Amino acid sequence: MARSLSVVIKCVIWAIILTTIPILNAVTVDTTVPPKTHVNPANFKQWQIEFNKKLDVIDELLNSAGLNRQAPSYLNELIYQASPYLLRHAVNPINWVEWGDHAFNRAAHEGKLIFLSIGYSTCHWCHVMEKESFVDLEVAKMLNQHFVNIKVDRELQPDIDAYFTDVLTTVKGSAGWPITAILTTKGEPIWIDSYVTKEQLLKISERFAKIWQTKPKRLLQVAENISNQVASLSLETDSKWSTKQAKSNLNGLLSSLDSEQGGLVGAPKFPSESLLILALQAYQQSPNEALKSQLTLWLSRLTSRGIRDHVHGGFHRYATDDIWQVPHYEKMLYNQALLIKTFSKAGYLFKNQYYIDVAKDTVDFLDRVMKSQTGGYYSAIDADYFKQEGRYYLFTKDEKAKFEAKTINAFAWYQYKSKGLYAPYINKQNSDGESLKKARAVLLSERTKLALPHIDKKILLSWNALLVDAFVQLYMVTDDVYYLLKAQSLVITLEEKLIDNGKLKRAYYLNAAGGEALFEDYVYLANAYQSLYTATFESNWQSKAKSLLREIVNRNLVPQKIRNSSDGELISPDALFYQLAKQYVFSDSVISQAARKHKKMLQNAYLRNPKTSFSSVTSLLSLQQTNKRHTFAQGNGQLKLQKGADNQAKLVINLKPKWHINSHMPNEKSLIATELLIDGHKIDDKAYPKPVIKKLGFNQAELSLFEQNLEVDFKAAGKWLSVKLQACSDEVCLLPESFTFRL
Template identity: 35%
Template sequence: MHESIEEIPKHTNNLIKEKSPYLLQHAHNPVNWFPWGEEAFTRAKSENKPIFLSVGYSTCHWCHVMEKESFENEVVAQLLNESYISIKVDREERPDIDNLYMAYCQALTGQGGWPLTVLLTPDQKPFYAGTYFPKETKYGRIGMMDMLSQIRDKWTEDRENIVRSGDDIVERMNRQQTKITKSGQFGEELVHRGYKTFQSSFDEVYGGFGGAPKFPTPHHLMFLSAYSHVYQEPEALHMVHKTLDHMYSGGIYDHIGFGFSRYSTDEKWLVPHFEKMLYDNSLLAIAYLDGYRLTSETKYAHIAESIFTYVLRDMTSPEGAFYSAEDADSEGVEGKFYVFTRDEIEEVLGLEEMHKYCNVYDITPEGNFEGKNIPNLIPFSTSEIAEQRDLNELALRTDLEEARQKLFDYREQRVHPSKDDKVLTAWNGMMIAALARASQTLQKPEYAQAAVKAADFIWEHMRREDGRLLARYRDGEAAYSAYVDDYAYLIWGLQELYEATGLAKYLQQAITLKEQLIALFWDEEQGGFYFTGQDGEALITRTKEIYDGAMPSGNSVAAWTLAKLAAVTQDIELRQYAEQIVTTFTGTAEQYPAGYSMLLLAGLQLLQGNQEIVLAGKVEDIHFQEMIAEVQKAYLPFASLIIHADGTSGEAIRELLPHLQDKGMQQSQATAYICEGFVCHEPLTTVEALRESVHRPVHLK
């Protein structure tokens, strides 16, 4: 079958050879795009042109808008092609480039976001930045055409000054990087200040922190859960519960197909920005599982499981790795895939069923979003509605589930949002951690099996021959030396996976990656981890990331995971690395503790002291398996589980952890050893004694 003339693209640029879905979206723009690399820099130098750098990602709504308005426009393209060398970067493939130039944009303009637009000298030094530019100047915002024309003229008339300003900016950025490393003595006072900061910004009506827009930031909830556990603080747990409840009730949660959207544009969690990201869903699953562990409220377990239903159904490759994201837009309209009219609901469900569903899920003729409806449970849960209307709750839930399935089948016939099917090591590490934790919490081995598939895929397909971890896989190609986030998150996932399966190879892999992490990323002079390895591409500044924004920083996660790994391996030096990370950035965290919630969690773990729980027994012994389940189900944020099976099945873990030799069964019975600070308490040989010990309230020493 031959393509018709209409189907042959009018333009094709250098991005056509790339693997990134985002770059490929722009491969047929009339703009002569280059990927980041030497070819573009050489052209910029030889033609003496500034670089137009545009950074975004495939599911970014405003990236799509700017492409349609400007990058598909022949007049804009002509201006760019004549006067600039244009480079496109996928921020998810190259977070090092994004972090570097986003920091400059925020310093220059006081704000950031995507698309990120930066003008560079031919040697990559920034001199102008912004985010979204409309094609024409309007509403006080300079347009793309005017901006490009003015900078072209300045480059022609006053190039030396522009180059000099670029040099000055790089000097300032280097000085700023040293300020990030601001050491201090981490203590309880900072932990309490962090809690009080969250308390002061907590939305008592709808949960979450601050006003619109509202982001899930599950690591805030992880910190508050641990804080409530350590200090027996009911208000901290109240903030967690209210936020978990309201996020689920709102439209940010997909009540038809499950999973959470990126963030809410309003304070009620009603209207989401409809893109779905793997990392949000991974961390939210962990937050809901922790909520279940702390309270035994089954609704939190069900919500976590619904996230996995979505991810395993829609976001998993045939090989078992996890895709990155789904777009907010379909058919060029944000949210079109997800919203319904009341008439559609009636058409799918019939009149009687429609009334019941619409009354529960806030479906009205006028709609709650641009004339259509986002299904939500604001302000009442199904249990409250059942109570108010004197309905049988189980019968109501059954009817609503039948309706949901019909609406899901109907929605599946629509044009789906595009899927970014690249596999990112860091984000997969998060989902591996979430699935492994679910396997333990819910005692469902199928979740560990899904995590095993992903972990094995990364180990087999996303490392170089020399063992160096890589950051991205797509279409048969693994590329880009992994960043600190990739190492930190994958170590976390592998640790959780070891605790879920008892397979020593995952602990061995975590130890192997820990050694690479320290060798490649550690700053010997000031402490902390650089974002890129010493073998990575040299950019104008080597940055460190510490802010726990949409995702916790690699440094924070590394401090958290290395402290746990140190307890398991009895490695005092490794614990010192974790302590030094926290110390190195304490001064920075003191400026706004709530911006560093994962670092606070890591610091609290170090103050509290890691527990090491060794369970020794025979695999076939039911009491041994009951002991394992007891620890796996408990909320123990600062404990690590070691499964020490008797005989040949335990040889691999004994070889890896020689200190287990004297922690075998007592009197041929399954035995638990609870150790803290490299000192072990009296061995326990009954499930009841172990249960009492792991559920005992904790207090700081």
């Protein structure tokens, strides 16, 4: 009897479990197709399944943007996308589709124009336009009925974004996000703008829909005119490349910097890291007090004003005013990476420990807030917090008074846009460090009790590769192996998560890699490998860099035309590709041919935009990188400066087998001697090691050489060490090379 009852109870329990499972797996949220839209029922069923998988993620994304999921929830094909930005729009009533041939084919088949919206997850005005227009049924009905609607995440498809940014700049004179455009069925722009209100959007879309139905040729002519204007950006100029003129342009650019606030004149003020790095290189090549004053002013404003987050760490994307005080509060991974690199170089060049500390503090911020459990780093932190820009970083008047009492006025405060909210900043960068440290700890302990702003948790290959390079630069300046290990660990993570069957992927999100890697991804990762090689002289890193460069060429990823060589907020991948490729012109014919071709295109692109092509100047003028380690002889040699106690210093020279440099006293006058100079004065001949005397195949006379690994010890009694040398193998001699080190 007891056994029978036990069996019955077990059967009842299993019945409950089995009847519950379908309920858990069934569609539990009311969903529907967007208005004025026909969707294949089978496709919609798949959307529902995908929606249920991502429901919690979508709700979190909507809440972070101050939105609630509509009832019923509208679904579109963006539900498959590996992007926080696109997923949030997957439940809009607008029938969004991704950029691709299917969208253009559909537009041609249905005879509709294309409505294009480009944005990104942490963009303030993208949020505003979404709340006003993209969740609105009136707007959705208009767009769904008359347009094929394409949504693009600019961070996943920077090539598409770059093109339409150029279009917007050509048409309107400036660009910003979101980008809003109406295109022909072939994707040619007819009309373009940035943020527009709901009323403007309805009026514009209705007007173009009517013209398309009645006078399509008129719009096609407009599209042709705009496309021709943009195409002219990549035409060759009448000007000819001149190294002398490029140097003159650089001097003119540097002399036009903001003498009162640093950086470029006017507002908004971006960090402009590429220009700042270029200016540091220019100073190293030709030190002068005027440029040093400009650079230290610029660096001081970045570290002491509101563009830097003095509580949590890190830097905001840009300042909205012309004194660096009021930031646009989003934080981007690429800014942090480039500023870590910049302050590392500045700390080394100016022997300023504070700059090094800023770089280290920025690394700490990234590890604390933007590092994922997988080891990669997230893309960005939103500016908005509970529907208000910057609210997470601001304090009320009462909070300010409370903290001032606790921190003994260690911080200065500025009032944010007259809204009764305040933000702390440093009045003087070298004020009492201990007081600031304690004050920051007090503020941070309170702020960490709050939920963080929305973080875009996709891991982008290119931006993380920039961070690898930044870690390496910080290691080479500090000799702290901790940062080298961080760089190596991050590279391993990128290789594990973003290489799928031997192919690079653009992004990693929701435990999956997605999107084909672009030219930018390959170049930035190759640069990360090359930086690791410069730092370690370990051949595996060089092999990986070279392999990626060959893959870029073999897969035809190199642009056939350079439309715009300007750096923008990143480093021009075109300029960086040439800088990397020219290091292999003697050792790899495939890369060499691509480098020569790219050089001509880069020169032409520079001539069209000499005032904004900062990285191109670095590459074309072969300006030396600012650090304590360099490779030479096409990567077959390494120089490493080491400082010791009592003003002693050592230059370590490493050479690969079959490579040598002439000694400081070569046996033939025609040969270039290895020469070390301190502030223009030769060091004592006794400092050099004993040379090797031998004959080589190309010369029957005995030669005085340095081979393999050697050290030159000297007294660092000066500011600058100059190194001149010429490397040769058993078969060929390369051009002489010169390097400068800060002592």
